[in-house]
Amino acid sequence: MKKPKVGFFEFTCCEGCQLTVLSLGDKLLDLFESVDIVNFREASSYKGQDYEIAFIEGSISTSKDIERIKEIRARAKICVALGACAHLGGVNAIRNFQRQSDVRWRTYGDKAWLFDSILAQPIDAVIKVDHVIPECPIDKKEFLRATASILLGKKPFIPDYPVCVDCKMKANVCLFHKPNPIACMGPVTRAGCGAVCPSVGNACEGCRGLIPDPNLSAWEEVLKEHGLSIEDILKFYHMYNGLMGVRR
Amino acid sequence: MSGKDIRVDVHHIARVEGHGNIVVDVKRGELKEVKLEIVESPRFFEAMLVGRRYPEAVHITSRICGICSVSHANASIKAIEDALGIKPTWQTEVLRKILMAAEIMDSHALHCFFLAAPDFVGAPSVIPLASTSPEVVKTAIRWKKLAHDICDTIVGRHTQPISMVVDGFTNRVTEDQMRELRSKIKEVLENDVPKTLEFFSKLKIPAFERKTDNVCLTQPGEYAFYDGAIKSSKTGEYKHRDYKLKIAEQVVSHSTAKQAFGPVKPYMVGALSRFNNNFDQLMPKAKEVAEKLGLEAPSHNPYQITNAQIVETVHCMEFMMKLFDELLSRGIKDEREERPPIAGWTTKLPPINKSWGVGVVEAPRGLLVHEYKFNNDGMIESANCIIPTAQNLANIEADMRKLVPGILDRPKEEITLLLEMLVRAYDPCISCSTHMLKVDFIE
């Protein structure tokens, strides 16, 4: 069987998802054997343009990004959003909820006009995305399983149920029930991460996006009981799910 | 061959983290322009922090960069603790030091094996290397995995650490886990290091020297990563809160990364600076490795950064073993009940009104500074993050200005390669310095 040609591309992000791929351990060698990586700037100088599957990391945040991602879409048969930035806009979208002139000025001062920047967007705001591998950064196991699925022509399994399922499977004490409770976004966030954050005692911040039918009113009630104000709750959403909130 | 026009324009330099271009313009044999452009999209992290509660800063800023997210988290935590006036427990600080060492080890392994090594053997990437030199690639994978296992155990994962928070950790580690990690390090240190040295000692390091100012943290008693004073080889030492006396950021139009210029500009941060300034404090095996690689302190050849990283990697492994031993001899405690760590949306946040704090650490690529000011409500009022690559940009351009006239007689491909190798040697982490690489020849 001919090996499928694969490209990795990044837009605005920390490149943590590509690094996660490079950190696959022995499985990285399996990946090299199973696919022909023709474009992976972070790991290779070779830049092939004949890829079938494009893994795209990062969010769209300049007008040039829009042109570039459309080119990638035109070349690739399958586009996969890799990680929260590509999937949801990621932390990049926090600034969408601030005054843009302030944002630029605070970072670049009087030279702010020098830089091209638009509101941060998930890639599906610009192109059609075939599959999403969520999380910030992607989960190694899920990436391997999803990639095998895609090679097999099957839709990768990405749960639609909330993180509490994974959390309970890990036999964690719920963060809301600890002696020093921490508010958690698990009940409305898509699982699949194995509840990594609650499992080490920190809150789910919603990096995998909201589930398709989140019970937001019940969740907001729980948070209010926990002492959060509406403003706090909004900030909590905006960490990753600001744009999803807007769409809903 | 002199008197020709050369314009090097490398777009999107490969095998570096982030996007950057190299522009070199030579008219009639005379160097007109050398530029390292960063074309990465602007990130605006400093603005994103404004109005946020302080525990959130740790997780937001660790997203500045995937490879040094532990360093960002640590710098962020330290800045907040500085503002709160908190001194974390001994155990917390030791675990943080282990995390720093693991991150530096991971990042250096990635750079030396995956990004730089292909240059030395003339391969486009690590992918063909996997079949031509499988042992080397497998060693890299083992080292990286070790670093990841350490971080996964202590903070949940490496890229974007989860449980390291202000004043402690939200999880607990066990002595069994620490013993297991220690034995893994020991195995790698004993089995892999000799083979690796063989590979790297054969690599031809281009001859080039330029004396510069080496800047890094320094601390009595240990090779500083986590804490210490800022030391310049030319201008002396500075306290962390006085960092601005050494580093003032300046926005230049050709890059979205802010370039840093100190009063004595330019200067170098990172592995070679630390090696030059703090050589004496390296662990014994690391010193032996330096000798075997022919690296002496001080070295003024930036292409030697790769070797300095190998030395540091070995140091990190030894250093972590030492720290694990100390932890195990004192016994590991669950400190969360006595000193609840400050994480996420807890209801009880210690007040931080109207104060400010600075956190400085040695990220894999060098000095990293976070500074936050807090408003009346305890929210972040303003933030400043100074990233290592941003500090190195001016130094890289200075190196290129010295290097290019000396190699103008060589074929264009070679010039390009030497320039790319130079930039790559600095291991620039561009996604985080946007807050840069591509060489175009224009003829």
Place this chain on the structure above:
Amino acid sequence: MTIYKPEIAKINRIEKLTKTESLLDIELLSGKSLGHQPGQFVEVSVFGVGEAPISISSAPSDLATFQLCVRAIGNVTSALCGKKPGDKIGIRGPFGKGFELKHFKGKDILFVAGGLGLAPLRSLIWSVLNSRKDYGKVYILYGAKIPQELLFKEELKNWKEREDVEYHVTVDVGDEKWQDNVGVITTLFPYIQFDPAKTQAVIVGPPIMYRFVIRELKNHGTPDKKIWVSLERKMKCGVGKCGHCQINDIYVCQDGPVFNYEKLKNLPEAI
């Protein structure tokens, strides 16, 4: 052996019936006959992709081959439809309770099939037609969304031509060439005159069809216990463990998929 281990089978033939449905001839490598009842189903494995419950579409026989009619709608079903003759798959089953012929012998039978519902029903239809003399009158009502979606077109022709079968077909939306009835399946009822007292009615189709057809049958005076349906639910095991196919207190995979309406009507979750 465990209840979850599939037996390996080979695809002998694969025929595309419509844009989305294919008919697969399958043979167990063991050479054994499946030994099924009409209305039963098998769990079909495409290794690496998953498992899906599929009704057996061929009439019971002694042969080692049987047929499945599959609509490519998800992972497993699409993978099945993309297979080539000679490819291997896994089979578990047959499972569930099918149509027991003893309830139908000597009776008139009214078959009502909507869309893919013809696939399971075909097994019973051919069981009846293969020993035609054991049964009374046979009516077949069949509906699809559009003419292109009609399954088993050759067989439909045969039924239409047979003297001993009263066959009517309808589509929701016709085209220029379509000459038969247009309208939902209940619009076929005026064409037939069946005796509710003597007739066993068998309905298989999409969930919403049941409500309308049952109401129609009841309007004609058909008693509940003479109405038979086959239900579809999500299934993960096919053997009464995984809990997905539960309807109130019954399990579709164990107590069904074929049900008598007398029993179903007391299950609010059923239809």
Place this chain on the structure above:
Amino acid sequence: MKKMKNCVVTKRELLDLIDRKIGEGKEVIAPAKQENQANFKRIKSTREILWEGPQTVIPPKAFLFPQEEELMEYEVNDEIKVKVKVEGKPIILLGIHPCDMNGTTLLDKVFAENNLDEHYLKKREFVTIIGAECLVPCSTESFCYRKESVLPLEGFDLFLTDMGKNFFVEVGSKKGKSLISKIARKTTPSDAKKLRKIRRVRDNLFDKEQRKLKPKLEDLPKLLRENYDSPVWDEHGSRCFNCGSCNMVCPTCYCFDVRDYMELNLKRGNRTRFWDGCLLTDFTKVASGEIFREGRGARLRHRTNRKDWYLFEKWERSFCTGCGRCGKACLTKIVDPLDIENELYDRWKR
């Protein structure tokens, strides 16, 4: 099961015995402290056991029916080779609460019904269950007394009751008997008397402290049948996250999902089952997108009905052991069966 002779052991001797077993490499799993709650852990010493702690977050079902369990592996080449994984390893589950023993007994029944689930049964075969009687209620959420679950029905190898210096031991199996044969001593009439007294005190305490179940236990199926259309379902349901926590933590919830995973080479793969739950939106969702049990209220009703009507009627025993885990796990406090049933009862009476 044939009734076996009960006996008495000194606590010290039994614990020493277990510690020796642990020393010999035996896997002993018992409730141990996890932050402010408890969890089953592989213990290194019997000193870690939390005899009277809060309920473990996850019930012991996890050791018989794991969260994620590979059912088979396969290799796909020209031929397909399937290797079924029916495996068990000898473990001792120690300090199991009576409600959980009953939970396990119920699972034993369903997994052995009609089609034997060998994956479960094999693990079960290898497990030794040593239960321990609860003499004080383990949490404010539990209501085991109301569900007649303060004592185990069967399904244990040994069942210990704390009598001060000694354990009174009910022997449930040969396995249990041989384990303690060397240290067991015959019961005397005064032991039996003491046990009766302990249980009387325990009954009184539980009756006083645990929340009351207003309807009669045996009337629950009827109550649920007659209140199928009660507004209570949607009232509670509207606050449900569909988070499935209540399913995951329940000792008698055993629904599962099955998924195939392939390695990158597309040659080797496995079929694995995972815990699933009827409160999850996708539980009944089919490929066409249809959800057969739509509505948060309907799903909540299904769970409750399953425990105290459908399976209750079928097996003549409530499938809720009153362990209280779901009530604790549910962040919006809507799922506790006792609360729901009392509320249905109150409104129904009116």
